[in-house]
Amino acid sequence: MQIAMIGGGAVGQALGAGLIRLGHQVVIGIRSPSEAELAKPRSQAKPLAEWSAATGGRVASMAEAAAGAEVVFNTSNGAGSLAALHLAGAENLAGKLLVDVANPLDFSQGFPPFLIREFSGPTSLGEQIQAAFPRARVVKAFNTVANAVMVDPALAGGPHDLFLAGNDAAAKAEVQEIARGFGWQTFVDLGDITGARASEAILPLWVRLFVTGGSPAFNLHVQRG
């Protein structure tokens, strides 16, 4: 498949590389895909020129990446995701699976971050993205694990679960199929896109478990009686 990553930081690079290994064509979309920009280190990640050389993936503008894609991943910073997706263009997202991987984290008071007020409580980033782009088929997924675990769930041992939320059952099934390619085996369907409130809410726990455990190689499993 032709897949666009909106956002070229660590998440976009790791997920993009993983999707290329599965045989997909991946274009990372960034705001200004100039040669100078591609040579610069990205947020907690390598320069995109290096990523392209290592993976064979392309880099383009957000609009070009989204226009050419069948599936779009939102791998932008949560605080700027709505703006980034507007740059990608509503018409370029219409009818497409839009996998929202972003988390609305507020680092304004340092570490640890907490959830951005305007995207949490009785709302979530995922549902605000669905509301802003009503023709996209938004699925919140992959946002509750580290980049490395997204594309290699065996790193966290097993069993552990990928949480999904979205209004479109077929879209969620497509995400599960992609995830199975990475080795994901168990899924927790949180229902419609308001379930993004639940999976985004995990982030303070995720950060704490990362700090207390000293490794990002973990995930949650829902154990039912």
Place this chain on the structure above:
Amino acid sequence: MQIAMIGGGAVGQALGAGLIRLGHQVVIGIRSPSEAELAKPRSQAKPLAEWSAATGGRVASMAEAAAGAEVVFNTSNGAGSLAALHLAGAENLAGKLLVDVANPLDFSQGFPPFLIREFSGPTSLGEQIQAAFPRARVVKAFNTVANAVMVDPALAGGPHDLFLAGNDAAAKAEVQEIARGFGWQTFVDLGDITGARASEAILPLWVRLFVTGGSPAFNLHVQRG
């Protein structure tokens, strides 16, 4: 041990009954322990007169319950926990293990609830209780599972974890010993009391899993690689 439950709703009654089955003496503390009050149904629970008759536990004022206890459980409504613990009395909590089971849930916009703003984000109910009662040895625990699972973890199958946060390592060990009496086997230590931000943050996920799964007989397990 002599144990006080501050709050006579469903959580206090279930945990109190469970502790009595383990051989402890339990007194539930409520605001106004009149005969009329004991005859009234409590929040999602039976009248306390029935609870007493069924378990042999006593009911008293919050201050009397706390004064006579070696260990105190905060089983009050999260929104009113600071007020309830002030009624219990700082002097009656000093030096004691205070197990904070409450969650700061905001039902003002109906169901599902979300975390109360003043007790979430870069703070938590657990750490505000520790700050308000600095001589109490506060441990946040049992707040991430249903009442029935608190005292009978086998209801959720296994393995699954009890999350603990607190500044006092010995106090956390005491909570683990009590929990082992109920059958708890695995514990996740979230560090000092600021770890309450992480375990309280689970609640939106808990509520969603309860709704989508149709049963409270579940819990989370942290799977590490």
